[in-house]
Amino acid sequence: MIGRRGVVKGIGAAIGAVSASAPFTFLPAHGQSRSPASVKGVYAAPGLSFSAIFIADRLGLWAKNGVVVDLKQVQGGPLSMAALTNREANFAGVASSDPVVGWERGIKTLAIGAFTGSLAMQFTARNDWMARTGISPKSPLAERLKAFKGTRVGASTIGGGPAQYMRYLARANGIDPERDIKILAVGFGAARMAALRTNQVDMTVGDAPEADQVELEGYGELFLDCAREVPIFREFPYTVALVAPAFANEQPETVRGIARTLGDANDLFHTKFGQVVDVLKRQFASVPGKAIERSLERDHDSYPRGCRMTQKMWDNNIAVSLEAKMISSRLPTQEGELWTNRYAA
Numbered sequence: 001m002i003g004r005r006g007v008v009k010g011i012g013a014a015i016g017a018v019s020a021s022a023p024f025t026f027l028p029a030h031g032q033s034r035s036p037a038s039v040k041g042v043y044a045a046p047g048l049s050f051s052a053i054f055i056a057d058r059l060g061l062w063a064k065n066g067v068v069v070d071l072k073q074v075q076g077g078p079l080s081m082a083a084l085t086n087r088e089a090n091f092a093g094v095a096s097s098d099p100v101v102g103w104e105r106g107i108k109t110l111a112i113g114a115f116t117g118s119l120a121m122q123f124t125a126r127n128d129w130m131a132r133t134g135i136s137p138k139s140p141l142a143e144r145l146k147a148f149k150g151t152r153v154g155a156s157t158i159g160g161g162p163a164q165y166m167r168y169l170a171r172a173n174g175i176d177p178e179r180d181i182k183i184l185a186v187g188f189g190a191a192r193m194a195a196l197r198t199n200q201v202d203m204t205v206g207d208a209p210e211a212d213q214v215e216l217e218g219y220g221e222l223f224l225d226c227a228r229e230v231p232i233f234r235e236f237p238y239t240v241a242l243v244a245p246a247f248a249n250e251q252p253e254t255v256r257g258i259a260r261t262l263g264d265a266n267d268l269f270h271t272k273f274g275q276v277v278d279v280l281k282r283q284f285a286s287v288p289g290k291a292i293e294r295s296l297e298r299d300h301d302s303y304p305r306g307c308r309m310t311q312k313m314w315d316n317n318i319a320v321s322l323e324a325k326m327i328s329s330r331l332p333t334q335e336g337e338l339w340t341n342r343y344a345a
Helices: 003-017 048-059 077-085 097-104 127-133 141-146 161-172 189-197 210-217 245-250 252-271 273-283 289-302 311-323
Strands: 037-043 067-073 091-095 110-116 122-126 152-155 182-185 203-206 220-225 239-243
Touching: 037 048, 037 077, 037 252, 048 067, 048 110, 048 252, 048 273, 048 289, 067 252, 077 091, 077 097, 077 239, 091 097, 091 161, 097 161, 097 239, 097 311, 110 245, 110 252, 122 127, 122 210, 127 220, 141 161, 141 220, 152 161, 152 189, 161 203, 161 311, 189 203, 189 210, 210 220, 210 289, 239 245, 239 252, 245 252, 252 273, 252 289, 273 289
Parallel strands: 037 067, 037 091, 152 182, 152 203
Antiparallel strands: 091 239, 110 239, 122 203, 122 220
């Protein structure tokens, strides 16, 4: 059984695996130097759910807010959390399940912005599986959720956010995710799509724009769009930017620079959408441009202005985390503990 303990074990193992031999040192306080603050950032996966990072990087928004950022993608949330807690990174982009699980185990972090303010997670199903089951994207939501029983589902990891949120959906619909669903770790992006294309799995769970790319290639369809179709997921901090509380206390201006940069990037979804589409096409040059366009047109409301969060988002998050057995007791959802908009513009 994977469940909450499996996720916690994964985080613990990752923390041990990431070297702490050369931790970062805290930066000079704002005002002590005119030079931009140099910070290190990590993010857990490729995909549009971390768009603000890529937009900020390509449009030079970091420098406008007084920071210079060294970015690195790592394989999944546990390694991102490990880099943050070992002080090898100043901020981390992860699924919000990671800090929630960490908090219950005493690994305290602070979310300073939400890249996505709804659960922009998608299930993509093979055409032949849908034909065999008689269930399609046009079927009622309840029928599509019940169709999970007996399926092989490909996820990036079996303990990450998407797999955990799928377990929640299964349990909420009377399906035992440990017994009735076979969840397979098939990797990120192209590897996950390849698993679907070669019939290793019946459906995949992951981020945009995979479903649109699969549809264009003709072997599957977007089966379930969680952000638009599952009520509790419509207001939900799916992917978030984290810092260590000590870093926020000692370097508030640097943290403000990070949060405002990401917020400025998210604002462009609402003010210069065409420019965002062009930037992300360049970022994901190996993905058909049409897939990027379709995905962003459908989901652009999932990117909150300023990367700002609400208590309702976190109320929903904690409710789901409890039901999915990722945590065993309720965590605080009021602003100032798990999360804050204090550093946003």
